[in-house]
Amino acid sequence: MVTANIRAILYRGKERLKKMKLEISREEYARRTNAVLDSMKEKDLDAFIFWNSTSIFYLTGFAFIPTERPMCLVLTKDGQKIMFVPRLEVEHAQETPEVHEVWHYPEYPGEKHPMNVLAGLLSERGLGGGNLGADADGYGSSQGYRGPKLSEVLPSAKVVVLRDLVEKLRMIKSQEEIALIRESAKWGNLAHALLQEYSKPGRTENEISMRASLEATMMMIKTLGKSYNPLSAGRAGASAGFRGQIGPNSALPHAITINAVLKPGDVLVTGAGASVAGYGSELERTMFVGEPDSKKRRFFQLMKEVQEVAFENIRPGRKCSEVDAAVRAFYDRHNLWEYWRHHTGHALGLLGHEAPFFDIGDDTVIQPGMVFSVEPGLYVPGLGGFRHSDTVVVTETGIDFITYYPRELENLICG
């Protein structure tokens, strides 16, 4: 089961461990916080309130399960980080070094609405009437939450909604973040290697993907030992799967699991990654159960070429839209629009999809440190889908690959 290839990966994992801790340093949290404080100073804000759980994690490293119970981070202009949480999260928040103070309410909905408790606590701290920044004017959740806006419970404060503050910071990844994303890709690679090994005719989607994910996760944990902390509410360990993209169903770019049984002749579109200190990566491959026929080979070859067009067009100073435009010119040249379904890629890091996008409508300038998926695809109804996705980081001159799984057809035949 542990092939030479996999051993090489494990060895690289151990080697890296000597050089780095799999976490974000206190210094980097300070840099992030200072960047926000600078923006707050510009706008003369006394405090900023973050409801977005990804922003809270980015600024504090506090990972929690978002529910109907509102939670927010209050960042004061002097850099104090206060978490406002329900009673059940108090001790959990207190464990987080980057959280300086924990305020709490008993429960939601409770006898007094949590938003009114928050208003009272802010007022006690002298923040009830000042200039308050916020990433949203109150809490939102689909899990049964209802409540007033922040501006309603604090009528004497001026609430300035700045939704993008942290999202903009997150667009450029630091060396620490890139190292975590690289570590994620390593274990995604292992999960994918096992997925390919277990992809045989007669086996079901769930069996293959759950077995590959279980074994890759166990290897990952045993290799990294105590240095590994998933630090993520939703994800832990490594995973690989098909998400329903098996046989003709692979022609649906966002299919969902159908528990298909693999058959000779099936086209497979895979996906793999791992959660490392909250960061992920994206690896997707088009594979075949048995030798593909000439029609499938042709679409595979075109897909590989169009992905290479994208790779060649990513460099700092260009616009994201220019990458998509170059890819679209390939669809024009080869008369492939019938098989086009989506743009070329998206940023990623703490979330699976982040802005900016390699899309004809996104004129964001590409900068070193941005991390993107590159995944133009061809989808042929009745035949299958053809998509590789690689994660790349933008350098001073072009790109470095973060994923490194084989891209060639002869390495992607299963069964």
Added chain:
Amino acid sequence: MVTANIRAILYRGKERLKKMKLEISREEYARRTNAVLDSMKEKDLDAFIFWNSTSIFYLTGFAFIPTERPMCLVLTKDGQKIMFVPRLEVEHAQETPEVHEVWHYPEYPGEKHPMNVLAGLLSERGLGGGNLGADADGYGSSQGYRGPKLSEVLPSAKVVVLRDLVEKLRMIKSQEEIALIRESAKWGNLAHALLQEYSKPGRTENEISMRASLEATMMMIKTLGKSYNPLSAGRAGASAGFRGQIGPNSALPHAITINAVLKPGDVLVTGAGASVAGYGSELERTMFVGEPDSKKRRFFQLMKEVQEVAFENIRPGRKCSEVDAAVRAFYDRHNLWEYWRHHTGHALGLLGHEAPFFDIGDDTVIQPGMVFSVEPGLYVPGLGGFRHSDTVVVTETGIDFITYYPRELENLICG
């Protein structure tokens, strides 16, 4: 591995299969749609726009992966269901029998913003200037989406935001929904039985939970065969785990996975469930690695008693708050407030947490067909957490249990 107990569960699985399909019937979709149409008529609405993916699934059965690309369901007053999707979801949406028509835009952000495409399509259909209901005034996503409000792109329409329309319908579960939740509980029970079997000193959290989940899912799929469709973007199969609630860390009600190694003396708080046609259930148990000492026995006993207080107080016609009040009186009587962390329970079904809540602040009247978790807990810093969660359905006179895993201490010792 397959004990007599597990075989019994499998047998019941097959027996149930003869009587029912594991899906929501066309008739039930019609009932749901008619209930929304009635509300629309009352408010003289020409159409209603649903952005919430759970509401879309409830009204159409269309399960998809929500991303930065906006998607909505347009329900016209004559009952036509139109899905507005990005190009990549067209064929996927067209496969859904309850979706009558699919509108699409090329991509997000695209050359023309999807919201403007939607405004144009609504106007072509004569809905650009009428009374439009909506569950939100536009799309929201943390994955890099930005865009105008519905009321901004349709300045001549009157947009009426009614956020709760479908959420209120979802509070009372039909017989079909209850059957799916019961089926979910059955496979959650199997996953939990395996979790308990594999919980031995020296094993890690991830190993135990991933192995139990993999095997339970395989059993579930083999038993249910083609009748099983997870129909959920996020979940598939059965799962059981600890979510970090191992040893002293179990005193954190919402811990996250820490990949703990089980040790003799550990208190464990578990969780198990399964996704069946999009519906879930909730089973949680307090277990012990080896024989617990008298202090742990005492907290276990109190936890079991307070859960029984909750069971006895749930009946139609009462308020949700009265159940929590009865539980709170138990904390008073036994001087347990030091160990209180959260309210008594929450509704569930398509989402893991739904309104209403067994909370002192929720005066919703309990009605037959509501499905709740019942899970008051005691959390003792340094020692551990003590919580069972059972899923119950409200009947004409009280409750029926949906989960049925043993609750007694002597059945919950591992190792």
